[in-house]
Amino acid sequence: MIEAGFVAENPQAGVRAVVRKTQKETQGNGFQIEYFYRAHSGQDLPAHLHMWWEEKFEILSGSCTYQLDSKQYVAKAGDTVILPAKKAHIHPWNTGDEELHMIQTDTFEHASPEAVIDTLNTIATQYGLARDGKVDAKGNPSPLQLAVSMQSLLKHGGYLAGPPPVAQKVLFGLLGGIGYALGYRSSYPEYLNSVSG
Template structure:
Protein backbone atom coordinates (compact mmCIF):
# COMPACT_ATOMS: atom_id res chain seq x y z
CA UNK A 1 0.00 0.00 0.00
CA UNK A 2 1.10 3.52 -0.73
CA UNK A 3 1.62 5.74 2.29
CA UNK A 4 2.72 9.27 3.11
CA UNK A 5 6.28 9.91 1.96
CA UNK A 6 6.04 7.65 -1.12
CA UNK A 7 7.87 9.25 -4.07
CA UNK A 8 6.92 8.79 -7.72
CA UNK A 9 9.28 9.96 -10.48
CA UNK A 10 7.97 9.94 -14.02
CA UNK A 11 10.78 8.60 -16.24
CA UNK A 12 9.61 10.67 -19.22
CA UNK A 13 9.07 14.13 -17.72
CA UNK A 14 11.41 13.70 -14.70
CA UNK A 15 8.63 15.14 -12.54
CA UNK A 16 8.83 14.03 -8.91
CA UNK A 17 5.61 13.57 -6.94
CA UNK A 18 5.69 13.10 -3.17
CA UNK A 19 2.63 11.75 -1.38
CA UNK A 20 1.80 14.11 1.50
CA UNK A 21 -1.47 12.43 2.57
CA UNK A 22 -3.21 9.18 1.58
CA UNK A 23 -6.47 7.48 2.45
CA UNK A 24 -5.31 6.93 6.04
CA UNK A 25 -5.01 10.66 6.76
CA UNK A 26 -8.00 11.72 4.62
CA UNK A 27 -10.28 8.86 5.72
CA UNK A 28 -10.57 7.83 2.08
CA UNK A 29 -11.80 11.25 0.91
CA UNK A 30 -8.85 11.84 -1.45
CA UNK A 31 -5.12 12.45 -1.44
CA UNK A 32 -2.59 15.29 -1.26
CA UNK A 33 0.57 15.42 -3.41
CA UNK A 34 3.53 17.74 -3.99
CA UNK A 35 5.01 18.03 -7.49
CA UNK A 36 8.50 19.21 -8.49
CA UNK A 37 8.41 19.66 -12.26
CA UNK A 38 11.59 20.60 -14.15
CA UNK A 39 11.72 23.29 -16.82
CA UNK A 40 10.16 22.03 -20.05
CA UNK A 41 8.36 19.08 -18.43
CA UNK A 42 5.17 18.08 -20.21
CA UNK A 43 2.00 16.98 -18.42
CA UNK A 44 2.23 13.46 -16.99
CA UNK A 45 -1.48 12.80 -17.43
CA UNK A 46 -3.45 13.20 -20.67
CA UNK A 47 -6.71 15.15 -20.85
CA UNK A 48 -9.20 13.47 -18.52
CA UNK A 49 -12.17 14.04 -16.25
CA UNK A 50 -13.55 12.72 -13.00
CA UNK A 51 -17.25 12.25 -12.48
CA UNK A 52 -17.23 13.23 -8.80
CA UNK A 53 -13.74 14.44 -7.81
CA UNK A 54 -12.48 17.98 -7.51
CA UNK A 55 -8.77 18.50 -8.10
CA UNK A 56 -7.16 21.65 -6.71
CA UNK A 57 -3.60 22.72 -7.49
CA UNK A 58 -1.83 25.32 -5.36
CA UNK A 59 1.08 26.83 -7.29
CA UNK A 60 3.95 27.24 -4.79
CA UNK A 61 6.63 28.50 -7.18
CA UNK A 62 7.11 28.87 -10.92
CA UNK A 63 4.71 29.37 -13.80
CA UNK A 64 2.46 26.90 -15.56
CA UNK A 65 -0.23 26.32 -18.09
CA UNK A 66 -3.21 24.03 -17.65
CA UNK A 67 -6.24 23.15 -19.72
CA UNK A 68 -9.87 23.31 -18.61
CA UNK A 69 -12.75 22.52 -20.97
CA UNK A 70 -10.53 22.91 -24.01
CA UNK A 71 -9.06 26.30 -23.07
CA UNK A 72 -5.41 26.80 -22.12
CA UNK A 73 -4.93 29.00 -19.09
CA UNK A 74 -1.95 30.38 -17.17
CA UNK A 75 -1.12 30.28 -13.48
CA UNK A 76 1.81 31.40 -11.34
CA UNK A 77 3.08 31.22 -7.77
CA UNK A 78 0.27 32.07 -5.35
CA UNK A 79 -2.54 31.01 -7.71
CA UNK A 80 -4.95 28.18 -7.03
CA UNK A 81 -6.28 26.12 -9.95
CA UNK A 82 -9.58 24.30 -9.40
CA UNK A 83 -10.54 21.49 -11.78
CA UNK A 84 -14.17 20.56 -10.99
CA UNK A 85 -15.95 17.24 -11.59
CA UNK A 86 -17.18 16.38 -15.11
CA UNK A 87 -14.98 18.99 -16.80
CA UNK A 88 -12.21 17.81 -19.12
CA UNK A 89 -8.80 19.06 -18.05
CA UNK A 90 -5.05 18.64 -18.17
CA UNK A 91 -3.11 19.16 -14.96
CA UNK A 92 -0.76 22.17 -14.80
CA UNK A 93 2.58 21.78 -16.54
CA UNK A 94 5.72 23.88 -16.37
CA UNK A 95 6.01 26.62 -18.99
CA UNK A 96 8.31 28.88 -16.98
CA UNK A 97 12.07 29.31 -16.68
CA UNK A 98 12.36 27.70 -13.22
CA UNK A 99 11.20 24.52 -11.54
CA UNK A 100 7.43 24.37 -10.98
CA UNK A 101 6.43 23.36 -7.46
CA UNK A 102 2.75 22.74 -6.78
CA UNK A 103 0.48 20.81 -4.45
CA UNK A 104 -2.50 18.81 -5.60
CA UNK A 105 -5.48 18.00 -3.42
CA UNK A 106 -7.92 15.47 -4.87
CA UNK A 107 -11.20 15.65 -2.97
CA UNK A 108 -13.78 12.88 -3.41
CA UNK A 109 -17.54 13.22 -2.89
CA UNK A 110 -17.54 10.13 -0.64
CA UNK A 111 -14.90 7.97 1.05
CA UNK A 112 -13.07 5.58 -1.29
CA UNK A 113 -9.76 4.30 0.08
CA UNK A 114 -9.54 1.95 -2.91
CA UNK A 115 -9.72 4.90 -5.35
CA UNK A 116 -6.81 6.53 -3.52
CA UNK A 117 -4.67 3.39 -3.64
CA UNK A 118 -5.60 2.53 -7.24
CA UNK A 119 -4.90 6.03 -8.57
CA UNK A 120 -1.56 6.40 -6.80
CA UNK A 121 -0.76 2.79 -7.70
CA UNK A 122 -1.35 3.47 -11.41
CA UNK A 123 0.96 6.53 -11.29
CA UNK A 124 3.62 4.45 -9.49
CA UNK A 125 3.31 1.50 -11.87
CA UNK A 126 3.75 3.77 -14.90
CA UNK A 127 6.76 5.41 -13.23
CA UNK A 128 8.38 1.98 -12.81
CA UNK A 129 8.30 1.34 -16.56
CA UNK A 130 11.51 1.91 -18.46
CA UNK A 131 11.77 4.77 -20.97
CA UNK A 132 11.55 2.30 -23.88
CA UNK A 133 8.18 1.11 -22.49
CA UNK A 134 6.65 4.61 -22.65
CA UNK A 135 5.53 6.67 -25.62
CA UNK A 136 6.51 10.31 -26.22
CA UNK A 137 3.71 11.42 -23.85
CA UNK A 138 4.99 9.25 -21.01
CA UNK A 139 2.18 6.70 -21.33
CA UNK A 140 2.61 2.91 -21.64
CA UNK A 141 3.27 1.56 -25.14
CA UNK A 142 1.68 -1.75 -24.10
CA UNK A 143 -1.94 -1.44 -25.29
CA UNK A 144 -3.23 -4.08 -22.86
CA UNK A 145 -1.66 -2.24 -19.92
CA UNK A 146 -3.31 0.98 -21.14
CA UNK A 147 -6.70 -0.75 -21.24
CA UNK A 148 -6.15 -2.24 -17.78
CA UNK A 149 -5.35 1.28 -16.52
CA UNK A 150 -8.47 2.74 -18.15
CA UNK A 151 -10.56 -0.03 -16.56
CA UNK A 152 -9.08 0.56 -13.10
CA UNK A 153 -9.54 4.34 -13.22
CA UNK A 154 -13.00 3.94 -14.76
CA UNK A 155 -14.10 1.96 -11.69
CA UNK A 156 -13.63 5.19 -9.74
CA UNK A 157 -15.24 7.55 -12.27
CA UNK A 158 -12.04 8.66 -14.00
CA UNK A 159 -12.07 8.78 -17.80
CA UNK A 160 -9.82 9.75 -20.69
CA UNK A 161 -11.08 13.08 -22.03
CA UNK A 162 -10.30 12.19 -25.63
CA UNK A 163 -12.58 9.14 -25.91
CA UNK A 164 -16.38 9.14 -25.38
CA UNK A 165 -17.21 7.74 -21.93
CA UNK A 166 -19.68 5.23 -23.39
CA UNK A 167 -16.95 3.85 -25.65
CA UNK A 168 -14.55 3.63 -22.68
CA UNK A 169 -17.12 1.70 -20.63
CA UNK A 170 -17.46 -0.83 -23.46
CA UNK A 171 -13.67 -1.11 -23.83
CA UNK A 172 -13.25 -1.41 -20.03
CA UNK A 173 -15.80 -4.26 -19.91
CA UNK A 174 -14.19 -6.11 -22.82
CA UNK A 175 -10.53 -5.37 -23.60
CA UNK A 176 -9.77 -4.09 -20.08
CA UNK A 177 -11.34 -7.20 -18.56
CA UNK A 178 -9.45 -9.44 -21.01
CA UNK A 179 -6.18 -7.73 -20.03
CA UNK A 180 -6.89 -8.43 -16.34
CA UNK A 181 -7.90 -12.04 -17.06
CA UNK A 182 -4.56 -12.74 -18.74
CA UNK A 183 -2.67 -11.16 -15.85
CA UNK A 184 -2.02 -7.58 -16.97
CA UNK A 185 -2.39 -5.35 -13.91
CA UNK A 186 -2.80 -1.57 -13.83
CA UNK A 187 -1.29 -1.57 -10.34
CA UNK A 188 1.76 -3.75 -9.77
CA UNK A 189 1.79 -6.11 -6.76
CA UNK A 190 4.18 -3.97 -4.74
CA UNK A 191 1.63 -1.10 -4.66
CA UNK A 192 -1.43 -3.17 -3.70
Protein backbone atom coordinates in the same frame (compact mmCIF):
# COMPACT_ATOMS: atom_id res chain seq x y z
CA MET B 1 0.09 -0.07 0.10
CA ILE B 2 1.24 3.47 -0.62
CA GLU B 3 1.61 5.64 2.48
CA ALA B 4 2.35 9.31 3.12
CA GLY B 5 5.99 10.00 2.21
CA PHE B 6 5.95 7.68 -0.82
CA VAL B 7 8.12 9.07 -3.64
CA ALA B 8 7.65 8.33 -7.35
CA GLU B 9 9.65 9.65 -10.29
CA ASN B 10 8.91 9.84 -13.98
CA PRO B 11 12.23 10.76 -15.62
CA GLN B 12 10.70 10.89 -19.08
CA ALA B 13 8.21 13.58 -18.03
CA GLY B 14 10.70 15.22 -15.65
CA VAL B 15 8.53 14.95 -12.56
CA ARG B 16 9.02 13.83 -8.97
CA ALA B 17 5.95 13.21 -6.82
CA VAL B 18 5.75 12.90 -3.04
CA VAL B 19 2.51 11.56 -1.59
CA ARG B 20 1.53 13.75 1.38
CA LYS B 21 -1.90 12.35 2.28
CA THR B 22 -3.55 9.01 1.53
CA GLN B 23 -6.86 7.44 2.54
CA LYS B 24 -5.45 7.12 6.07
CA GLU B 25 -5.00 10.87 6.54
CA THR B 26 -8.21 11.89 4.70
CA GLN B 27 -10.51 9.10 5.97
CA GLY B 28 -10.92 8.07 2.32
CA ASN B 29 -12.12 11.51 1.22
CA GLY B 30 -9.23 12.19 -1.17
CA PHE B 31 -5.46 12.46 -1.32
CA GLN B 32 -2.63 14.98 -1.63
CA ILE B 33 0.55 14.87 -3.73
CA GLU B 34 3.44 17.34 -3.87
CA TYR B 35 5.03 17.68 -7.33
CA PHE B 36 8.35 18.98 -8.63
CA TYR B 37 8.54 19.41 -12.42
CA ARG B 38 11.78 20.32 -14.19
CA ALA B 39 11.73 23.35 -16.50
CA HIS B 40 9.73 22.87 -19.72
CA SER B 41 8.89 19.30 -18.70
CA GLY B 42 5.58 18.98 -20.51
CA GLN B 43 2.43 17.05 -19.66
CA ASP B 44 2.55 13.75 -17.80
CA LEU B 45 -1.16 12.86 -18.04
CA PRO B 46 -3.71 12.97 -20.88
CA ALA B 47 -6.92 15.00 -20.76
CA HIS B 48 -9.35 13.34 -18.35
CA LEU B 49 -12.20 13.96 -15.92
CA HIS B 50 -13.50 12.73 -12.59
CA MET B 51 -17.22 12.33 -12.08
CA TRP B 52 -17.21 12.91 -8.33
CA TRP B 53 -14.10 14.69 -7.23
CA GLU B 54 -12.44 18.06 -7.51
CA GLU B 55 -8.72 18.66 -7.97
CA LYS B 56 -6.94 21.72 -6.56
CA PHE B 57 -3.37 22.72 -7.43
CA GLU B 58 -1.53 25.24 -5.27
CA ILE B 59 1.35 26.69 -7.29
CA LEU B 60 4.21 27.23 -4.82
CA SER B 61 6.93 28.25 -7.29
CA GLY B 62 7.44 28.42 -11.03
CA SER B 63 4.83 28.84 -13.73
CA CYS B 64 2.61 26.44 -15.60
CA THR B 65 -0.08 25.88 -18.16
CA TYR B 66 -3.18 23.80 -17.57
CA GLN B 67 -6.22 22.90 -19.62
CA LEU B 68 -9.89 23.06 -18.65
CA ASP B 69 -12.69 22.29 -21.12
CA SER B 70 -10.24 22.39 -24.07
CA LYS B 71 -8.99 25.90 -23.17
CA GLN B 72 -5.46 26.51 -21.92
CA TYR B 73 -4.69 28.84 -19.03
CA VAL B 74 -1.51 30.04 -17.33
CA ALA B 75 -0.81 30.04 -13.58
CA LYS B 76 2.16 31.18 -11.51
CA ALA B 77 3.48 31.03 -7.96
CA GLY B 78 0.76 32.05 -5.51
CA ASP B 79 -2.10 30.96 -7.77
CA THR B 80 -4.55 28.16 -7.03
CA VAL B 81 -6.01 26.14 -9.90
CA ILE B 82 -9.37 24.41 -9.37
CA LEU B 83 -10.38 21.60 -11.73
CA PRO B 84 -14.03 20.77 -10.95
CA ALA B 85 -15.72 17.40 -11.14
CA LYS B 86 -17.18 16.39 -14.52
CA LYS B 87 -14.95 18.84 -16.44
CA ALA B 88 -12.29 17.56 -18.86
CA HIS B 89 -8.86 18.85 -17.90
CA ILE B 90 -5.11 18.38 -18.04
CA HIS B 91 -3.13 18.92 -14.84
CA PRO B 92 -0.74 21.89 -14.75
CA TRP B 93 2.56 21.28 -16.53
CA ASN B 94 5.76 23.31 -16.47
CA THR B 95 6.06 25.83 -19.30
CA GLY B 96 8.58 28.03 -17.48
CA ASP B 97 12.35 28.24 -17.17
CA GLU B 98 12.34 27.27 -13.47
CA GLU B 99 11.25 24.20 -11.55
CA LEU B 100 7.49 24.03 -10.98
CA HIS B 101 6.60 23.15 -7.38
CA MET B 102 2.94 22.53 -6.61
CA ILE B 103 0.62 20.62 -4.32
CA GLN B 104 -2.35 18.69 -5.70
CA THR B 105 -5.27 18.07 -3.35
CA ASP B 106 -8.11 15.86 -4.56
CA THR B 107 -11.35 16.09 -2.60
CA PHE B 108 -14.06 13.47 -3.03
CA GLU B 109 -17.82 14.03 -2.79
CA HIS B 110 -18.00 10.88 -0.66
CA ALA B 111 -15.48 8.70 1.12
CA SER B 112 -13.88 5.98 -1.00
CA PRO B 113 -10.63 4.57 0.39
CA GLU B 114 -10.52 2.14 -2.56
CA ALA B 115 -10.52 5.06 -5.04
CA VAL B 116 -7.54 6.62 -3.25
CA ILE B 117 -5.64 3.32 -3.23
CA ASP B 118 -6.38 2.50 -6.87
CA THR B 119 -5.54 6.01 -8.09
CA LEU B 120 -2.24 6.25 -6.21
CA ASN B 121 -1.26 2.73 -7.28
CA THR B 122 -2.03 3.56 -10.91
CA ILE B 123 0.03 6.77 -10.78
CA ALA B 124 2.98 4.96 -9.17
CA THR B 125 2.75 2.22 -11.79
CA GLN B 126 2.66 4.68 -14.71
CA TYR B 127 5.75 6.42 -13.33
CA GLY B 128 7.45 3.05 -12.85
CA LEU B 129 6.67 1.97 -16.40
CA ALA B 130 8.21 5.24 -17.64
CA ARG B 131 11.34 4.66 -15.52
CA ASP B 132 11.67 1.20 -17.04
CA GLY B 133 11.23 2.46 -20.61
CA LYS B 134 7.87 0.70 -21.05
CA VAL B 135 6.08 3.74 -22.52
CA ASP B 136 6.28 5.37 -25.93
CA ALA B 137 7.93 8.71 -26.76
CA LYS B 138 4.80 10.56 -25.56
CA GLY B 139 4.75 8.67 -22.26
CA ASN B 140 1.86 6.38 -23.16
CA PRO B 141 1.87 2.74 -22.07
CA SER B 142 0.88 -0.02 -24.49
CA PRO B 143 -2.82 -0.09 -25.43
CA LEU B 144 -3.43 -3.21 -23.33
CA GLN B 145 -1.65 -1.73 -20.30
CA LEU B 146 -3.69 1.46 -20.70
CA ALA B 147 -6.92 -0.53 -20.90
CA VAL B 148 -6.16 -2.49 -17.71
CA SER B 149 -5.17 0.73 -15.90
CA MET B 150 -8.32 2.48 -17.08
CA GLN B 151 -10.49 -0.38 -15.80
CA SER B 152 -9.18 0.44 -12.32
CA LEU B 153 -10.02 4.15 -12.72
CA LEU B 154 -13.38 3.79 -14.49
CA LYS B 155 -14.92 2.09 -11.47
CA HIS B 156 -14.23 5.30 -9.52
CA GLY B 157 -15.61 7.69 -12.13
CA GLY B 158 -12.29 8.53 -13.81
CA TYR B 159 -12.41 8.78 -17.62
CA LEU B 160 -10.30 10.04 -20.48
CA ALA B 161 -11.68 13.22 -22.08
CA GLY B 162 -12.89 11.12 -25.02
CA PRO B 163 -14.50 8.95 -26.31
CA PRO B 164 -17.76 9.14 -24.29
CA PRO B 165 -17.76 7.28 -20.93
CA VAL B 166 -20.12 4.55 -22.19
CA ALA B 167 -17.78 3.80 -25.10
CA GLN B 168 -14.77 3.77 -22.74
CA LYS B 169 -16.48 1.23 -20.50
CA VAL B 170 -17.05 -1.08 -23.48
CA LEU B 171 -13.64 -0.50 -25.08
CA PHE B 172 -11.56 -0.75 -21.92
CA GLY B 173 -13.72 -3.61 -20.65
CA LEU B 174 -12.92 -5.63 -23.76
CA LEU B 175 -9.26 -4.66 -24.14
CA GLY B 176 -8.69 -4.71 -20.38
CA GLY B 177 -10.00 -8.27 -20.20
CA ILE B 178 -7.57 -9.32 -22.94
CA GLY B 179 -4.73 -7.44 -21.25
CA TYR B 180 -5.48 -9.00 -17.88
CA ALA B 181 -5.53 -12.48 -19.46
CA LEU B 182 -2.09 -11.72 -20.95
CA GLY B 183 -0.66 -10.72 -17.56
CA TYR B 184 -1.12 -6.95 -17.52
CA ARG B 185 -2.17 -5.40 -14.21
CA SER B 186 -3.26 -1.91 -13.13
CA SER B 187 -0.40 -1.91 -10.62
CA TYR B 188 2.71 -4.00 -10.05
CA PRO B 189 4.37 -4.62 -6.67
CA GLU B 190 7.80 -3.48 -7.92
CA TYR B 191 6.43 0.02 -8.60
CA LEU B 192 4.74 0.38 -5.22
CA ASN B 193 8.05 0.88 -3.41
CA SER B 194 9.18 4.46 -2.87
CA VAL B 195 12.18 5.54 -4.95
CA SER B 196 15.21 6.61 -2.92
CA GLY B 197 16.03 10.23 -2.25
